[in-house]
Amino acid sequence: MHAARNIALCTKDCLCLFICPTGATDTENGQIDFAKCLDGCRLCVDACPSHALYLVFDRYPVKPDKDVAVVSALDNLLESKAKQELIGAALAHEGNGGAKLAKAIAHSDRVLAEDCAREARYMLPQSNQTRKLLTELLGRRGDPGFPVEAIEQLLELLH
Protein backbone atom coordinates (compact mmCIF):
# COMPACT_ATOMS: atom_id res chain seq x y z
CA MET A 1 0.00 0.00 0.00
CA HIS A 2 1.59 3.28 -1.06
CA ALA A 3 0.59 6.89 -1.66
CA ALA A 4 -0.19 8.39 -5.07
CA ARG A 5 -0.80 11.98 -6.11
CA ASN A 6 -3.63 13.35 -8.24
CA ILE A 7 -1.60 16.00 -10.01
CA ALA A 8 -4.72 17.85 -11.19
CA LEU A 9 -5.74 18.47 -7.56
CA CYS A 10 -2.30 19.24 -6.11
CA THR A 11 -1.83 22.95 -5.42
CA LYS A 12 1.96 22.51 -5.10
CA ASP A 13 2.13 23.83 -1.58
CA CYS A 14 3.70 22.09 0.76
CA LEU A 15 2.93 19.78 3.58
CA CYS A 16 3.61 16.40 1.98
CA LEU A 17 7.17 17.53 1.37
CA PHE A 18 7.58 18.40 5.05
CA ILE A 19 5.92 15.32 6.51
CA CYS A 20 7.27 12.51 4.37
CA PRO A 21 9.96 10.66 6.33
CA THR A 22 11.71 9.34 3.20
CA GLY A 23 11.47 12.12 0.61
CA ALA A 24 9.17 10.02 -1.56
CA THR A 25 6.85 12.99 -2.14
CA ASP A 26 9.56 15.22 -3.64
CA THR A 27 10.12 14.15 -7.24
CA GLU A 28 10.73 15.80 -10.59
CA ASN A 29 7.72 14.14 -12.28
CA GLY A 30 5.17 15.09 -9.62
CA GLN A 31 4.35 11.49 -8.76
CA ILE A 32 5.24 9.73 -5.51
CA ASP A 33 8.42 7.64 -5.65
CA PHE A 34 6.82 4.26 -4.95
CA ALA A 35 10.17 2.66 -4.23
CA LYS A 36 10.75 5.06 -1.34
CA CYS A 37 7.18 5.14 -0.02
CA LEU A 38 6.69 3.21 3.23
CA ASP A 39 4.01 0.55 3.14
CA GLY A 40 0.90 1.79 4.95
CA CYS A 41 2.44 5.06 6.27
CA ARG A 42 -0.20 7.50 4.87
CA LEU A 43 1.19 10.59 6.70
CA CYS A 44 1.09 12.68 3.51
CA VAL A 45 -2.45 11.51 2.72
CA ASP A 46 -3.67 12.93 6.02
CA ALA A 47 -1.53 16.08 5.77
CA CYS A 48 -2.44 17.23 2.25
CA PRO A 49 -4.74 20.29 2.42
CA SER A 50 -5.97 19.69 -1.15
CA HIS A 51 -7.00 16.02 -0.86
CA ALA A 52 -4.62 15.33 -3.69
CA LEU A 53 -3.01 12.28 -2.10
CA TYR A 54 -4.54 8.85 -1.77
CA LEU A 55 -3.50 5.27 -1.14
CA VAL A 56 -3.06 2.62 -3.80
CA PHE A 57 -3.37 -0.97 -2.64
CA ASP A 58 -1.28 -3.95 -3.65
CA ARG A 59 -4.00 -6.50 -2.96
CA TYR A 60 -7.69 -6.36 -3.81
CA PRO A 61 -10.44 -8.52 -2.34
CA VAL A 62 -12.03 -11.47 -4.09
CA LYS A 63 -15.51 -10.36 -5.11
CA PRO A 64 -18.58 -12.56 -4.78
CA ASP A 65 -19.39 -14.41 -8.01
CA LYS A 66 -21.79 -12.62 -10.32
CA ASP A 67 -25.15 -14.13 -11.18
CA VAL A 68 -24.69 -16.25 -14.33
CA ALA A 69 -27.84 -14.89 -16.03
CA VAL A 70 -26.84 -11.25 -15.42
CA VAL A 71 -23.40 -11.98 -16.86
CA SER A 72 -24.84 -13.72 -19.95
CA ALA A 73 -27.17 -10.79 -20.61
CA LEU A 74 -24.27 -8.34 -20.18
CA ASP A 75 -22.09 -10.44 -22.50
CA ASN A 76 -24.77 -10.13 -25.20
CA LEU A 77 -24.91 -6.37 -24.71
CA LEU A 78 -21.10 -6.20 -24.78
CA GLU A 79 -21.12 -7.98 -28.16
CA SER A 80 -23.73 -5.56 -29.50
CA LYS A 81 -21.74 -2.51 -28.39
CA ALA A 82 -18.53 -3.97 -29.84
CA LYS A 83 -20.32 -4.52 -33.15
CA GLN A 84 -21.63 -0.95 -33.16
CA GLU A 85 -18.14 0.35 -32.48
CA LEU A 86 -16.88 -1.52 -35.54
CA ILE A 87 -19.73 -0.18 -37.70
CA GLY A 88 -18.99 3.35 -36.46
CA ALA A 89 -15.27 2.90 -37.14
CA ALA A 90 -15.99 1.61 -40.66
CA LEU A 91 -18.25 4.62 -41.35
CA ALA A 92 -15.62 6.99 -40.00
CA HIS A 93 -13.04 5.33 -42.24
CA GLU A 94 -15.15 5.76 -45.36
CA GLY A 95 -14.71 9.46 -44.76
CA ASN A 96 -18.05 10.57 -46.23
CA GLY A 97 -20.31 13.12 -44.52
CA GLY A 98 -20.78 12.26 -40.90
CA ALA A 99 -17.35 10.63 -40.58
CA LYS A 100 -16.64 12.65 -37.47
CA LEU A 101 -20.02 11.79 -36.00
CA ALA A 102 -19.36 8.11 -36.75
CA LYS A 103 -16.01 8.43 -34.98
CA ALA A 104 -17.71 9.91 -31.91
CA ILE A 105 -20.27 7.11 -31.92
CA ALA A 106 -17.52 4.47 -32.20
CA HIS A 107 -15.65 6.09 -29.30
CA SER A 108 -18.82 6.18 -27.22
CA ASP A 109 -19.61 2.54 -28.05
CA ARG A 110 -16.16 1.55 -26.77
CA VAL A 111 -16.93 3.25 -23.45
CA LEU A 112 -20.31 1.48 -23.32
CA ALA A 113 -18.67 -1.86 -24.15
CA GLU A 114 -16.06 -1.33 -21.42
CA ASP A 115 -18.80 -0.65 -18.90
CA CYS A 116 -20.56 -3.91 -19.85
CA ALA A 117 -17.22 -5.75 -19.54
CA ARG A 118 -16.66 -4.25 -16.10
CA GLU A 119 -20.03 -5.37 -14.76
CA ALA A 120 -19.79 -8.70 -16.60
CA ARG A 121 -16.96 -9.93 -14.32
CA TYR A 122 -13.92 -8.06 -15.72
CA MET A 123 -13.76 -5.21 -13.20
CA LEU A 124 -10.51 -6.17 -11.48
CA PRO A 125 -7.36 -7.08 -13.39
CA GLN A 126 -6.41 -9.34 -10.44
CA SER A 127 -9.69 -11.27 -10.32
CA ASN A 128 -10.03 -15.01 -10.93
CA GLN A 129 -12.29 -14.27 -13.89
CA THR A 130 -9.67 -12.09 -15.56
CA ARG A 131 -7.00 -14.71 -14.92
CA LYS A 132 -9.29 -17.39 -16.33
CA LEU A 133 -9.79 -15.36 -19.51
CA LEU A 134 -6.05 -14.74 -19.86
CA THR A 135 -5.33 -18.44 -19.33
CA GLU A 136 -7.87 -19.39 -22.01
CA LEU A 137 -6.32 -16.88 -24.39
CA LEU A 138 -2.98 -18.67 -24.06
CA GLY A 139 -4.59 -21.34 -26.25
CA ARG A 140 -4.29 -18.94 -29.18
CA ARG A 141 -0.50 -18.85 -29.00
CA GLY A 142 -0.28 -20.35 -32.49
CA ASP A 143 -2.11 -17.43 -34.17
CA PRO A 144 0.19 -15.18 -36.21
CA GLY A 145 1.25 -12.11 -34.26
CA PHE A 146 -0.59 -13.20 -31.12
CA PRO A 147 1.03 -11.39 -28.15
CA VAL A 148 1.48 -14.49 -26.01
CA GLU A 149 4.36 -12.98 -23.99
CA ALA A 150 2.09 -10.12 -22.90
CA ILE A 151 -0.38 -12.64 -21.47
CA GLU A 152 2.34 -14.65 -19.75
CA GLN A 153 3.72 -11.48 -18.15
CA LEU A 154 0.25 -10.40 -17.00
CA LEU A 155 -0.39 -13.79 -15.38
CA GLU A 156 2.95 -13.42 -13.65
CA LEU A 157 2.32 -9.85 -12.43
CA LEU A 158 -1.36 -9.96 -11.46
CA HIS A 159 -2.43 -11.75 -8.30
Next chain:
Amino acid sequence: MEYKEPHSSGALAAICTNLSKACDKQMRPTEAGLFGKLAAYFSQSAGVAGPVSFNDLDTCITSDTESGYVAVETRAQQVGDRGALRCVTWGKKVTTIHKSVLVRYAKQGDALMEGNNLYVCEACGFIAIAKEVPELCPICKAPASRFTKI
Protein backbone atom coordinates in the same frame (compact mmCIF):
# COMPACT_ATOMS: atom_id res chain seq x y z
CA MET B 1 -19.34 -20.40 -13.42
CA GLU B 2 -19.40 -21.32 -17.10
CA TYR B 3 -20.50 -19.05 -19.93
CA LYS B 4 -21.50 -20.26 -23.33
CA GLU B 5 -19.85 -18.17 -26.03
CA PRO B 6 -16.29 -17.02 -26.35
CA HIS B 7 -15.98 -13.25 -26.82
CA SER B 8 -15.53 -11.77 -30.29
CA SER B 9 -12.33 -9.87 -31.09
CA GLY B 10 -14.15 -6.55 -30.81
CA ALA B 11 -15.45 -7.46 -27.35
CA LEU B 12 -12.00 -8.68 -26.28
CA ALA B 13 -10.53 -5.32 -27.34
CA ALA B 14 -13.00 -3.52 -25.06
CA ILE B 15 -12.39 -5.97 -22.20
CA CYS B 16 -8.66 -5.31 -22.52
CA THR B 17 -8.88 -1.49 -22.70
CA ASN B 18 -11.16 -1.61 -19.66
CA LEU B 19 -8.58 -3.67 -17.76
CA SER B 20 -5.78 -1.42 -18.99
CA LYS B 21 -7.58 1.62 -17.56
CA ALA B 22 -8.15 -0.26 -14.30
CA CYS B 23 -4.38 -0.88 -14.09
CA ASP B 24 -3.72 2.82 -14.74
CA LYS B 25 -6.01 3.69 -11.82
CA GLN B 26 -4.05 1.27 -9.64
CA MET B 27 -0.80 2.94 -10.77
CA ARG B 28 0.41 -0.17 -12.56
CA PRO B 29 1.77 1.23 -15.83
CA THR B 30 3.49 -2.02 -16.88
CA GLU B 31 0.30 -4.06 -16.64
CA ALA B 32 -1.68 -1.24 -18.28
CA GLY B 33 0.74 -1.32 -21.22
CA LEU B 34 0.45 -5.11 -21.56
CA PHE B 35 -3.37 -4.99 -21.64
CA GLY B 36 -3.02 -2.15 -24.16
CA LYS B 37 -0.91 -4.41 -26.35
CA LEU B 38 -3.55 -7.15 -26.19
CA ALA B 39 -6.28 -4.62 -26.98
CA ALA B 40 -4.36 -3.43 -30.04
CA TYR B 41 -4.01 -7.03 -31.27
CA PHE B 42 -7.75 -7.69 -30.89
CA SER B 43 -8.68 -4.35 -32.47
CA GLN B 44 -6.69 -5.06 -35.60
CA SER B 45 -8.16 -8.56 -35.92
CA ALA B 46 -11.74 -7.27 -35.50
CA GLY B 47 -13.87 -5.99 -38.35
CA VAL B 48 -17.33 -5.86 -39.88
CA ALA B 49 -18.22 -7.73 -43.05
CA GLY B 50 -19.43 -5.82 -46.08
CA PRO B 51 -20.57 -2.23 -46.55
CA VAL B 52 -22.26 -0.56 -43.60
CA SER B 53 -24.54 2.42 -43.15
CA PHE B 54 -25.98 4.50 -40.33
CA ASN B 55 -29.11 2.33 -40.66
CA ASP B 56 -27.13 -0.64 -39.35
CA LEU B 57 -26.36 1.32 -36.21
CA ASP B 58 -30.00 2.17 -35.86
CA THR B 59 -30.96 -1.51 -36.04
CA CYS B 60 -28.49 -2.41 -33.26
CA ILE B 61 -29.67 0.49 -31.10
CA THR B 62 -33.30 -0.61 -31.40
CA SER B 63 -32.34 -4.14 -30.42
CA ASP B 64 -30.37 -2.86 -27.40
CA THR B 65 -33.18 -0.65 -26.11
CA GLU B 66 -35.96 -3.15 -26.80
CA SER B 67 -34.25 -6.33 -25.62
CA GLY B 68 -30.55 -6.05 -24.64
CA TYR B 69 -30.94 -3.63 -21.76
CA VAL B 70 -34.30 -5.09 -20.75
CA ALA B 71 -32.73 -8.53 -20.26
CA VAL B 72 -29.93 -7.18 -18.05
CA GLU B 73 -32.26 -4.94 -16.09
CA THR B 74 -34.88 -7.63 -15.42
CA ARG B 75 -32.37 -10.15 -14.11
CA ALA B 76 -30.27 -7.55 -12.23
CA GLN B 77 -33.40 -6.41 -10.40
CA GLN B 78 -34.25 -10.00 -9.45
CA VAL B 79 -30.84 -10.64 -7.93
CA GLY B 80 -30.20 -7.11 -6.64
CA ASP B 81 -27.08 -6.46 -8.77
CA ARG B 82 -26.90 -2.69 -8.38
CA GLY B 83 -23.66 -2.40 -10.35
CA ALA B 84 -25.35 -3.92 -13.38
CA LEU B 85 -28.38 -1.66 -12.80
CA ARG B 86 -26.06 1.37 -12.78
CA CYS B 87 -24.58 0.21 -16.09
CA VAL B 88 -28.11 -0.15 -17.49
CA THR B 89 -29.21 3.29 -16.20
CA TRP B 90 -26.30 5.11 -17.85
CA GLY B 91 -26.14 2.87 -20.92
CA LYS B 92 -29.82 3.16 -21.80
CA LYS B 93 -29.64 6.96 -21.66
CA VAL B 94 -26.47 7.13 -23.75
CA THR B 95 -27.91 4.67 -26.29
CA THR B 96 -31.05 6.80 -26.56
CA ILE B 97 -28.79 9.76 -27.27
CA HIS B 98 -27.08 7.81 -30.06
CA LYS B 99 -30.53 7.27 -31.51
CA SER B 100 -31.52 10.94 -31.32
CA VAL B 101 -28.19 12.07 -32.77
CA LEU B 102 -28.73 9.72 -35.73
CA VAL B 103 -32.27 11.04 -36.24
CA ARG B 104 -31.01 14.64 -36.17
CA TYR B 105 -28.16 13.78 -38.52
CA ALA B 106 -30.59 12.17 -40.98
CA LYS B 107 -32.63 15.39 -40.98
CA GLN B 108 -29.92 18.05 -40.89
CA GLY B 109 -26.89 16.34 -42.37
CA ASP B 110 -23.50 17.97 -41.75
CA ALA B 111 -25.23 21.19 -40.64
CA LEU B 112 -25.76 19.42 -37.30
CA MET B 113 -22.04 19.71 -36.54
CA GLU B 114 -21.48 23.16 -38.08
CA GLY B 115 -19.83 25.51 -35.60
CA ASN B 116 -19.90 22.76 -32.98
CA ASN B 117 -17.42 20.30 -31.55
CA LEU B 118 -18.02 16.68 -30.65
CA TYR B 119 -17.19 15.52 -27.12
CA VAL B 120 -17.47 12.03 -25.60
CA CYS B 121 -17.63 11.37 -21.85
CA GLU B 122 -14.99 8.75 -20.95
CA ALA B 123 -17.02 7.58 -17.96
CA CYS B 124 -20.40 6.82 -19.58
CA GLY B 125 -20.07 7.48 -23.33
CA PHE B 126 -22.39 10.51 -23.48
CA ILE B 127 -21.97 12.40 -26.79
CA ALA B 128 -22.19 16.20 -26.69
CA ILE B 129 -22.51 18.27 -29.88
CA ALA B 130 -21.64 21.73 -28.58
CA LYS B 131 -19.32 24.69 -28.90
CA GLU B 132 -17.75 24.15 -25.49
CA VAL B 133 -17.02 21.08 -23.42
CA PRO B 134 -19.85 20.41 -20.91
CA GLU B 135 -19.03 21.43 -17.34
CA LEU B 136 -20.61 18.27 -16.01
CA CYS B 137 -21.80 15.15 -17.80
CA PRO B 138 -25.62 15.26 -17.71
CA ILE B 139 -25.79 11.45 -17.51
CA CYS B 140 -23.10 10.42 -15.02
CA LYS B 141 -22.00 13.80 -13.53
CA ALA B 142 -18.35 13.32 -14.47
CA PRO B 143 -16.45 16.65 -14.66
CA ALA B 144 -15.31 18.38 -17.89
CA SER B 145 -11.85 16.80 -17.55
CA ARG B 146 -13.33 13.38 -18.34
CA PHE B 147 -14.47 14.47 -21.82
CA THR B 148 -12.51 13.69 -24.99
CA LYS B 149 -12.81 16.04 -27.95
CA ILE B 150 -13.24 14.08 -31.18
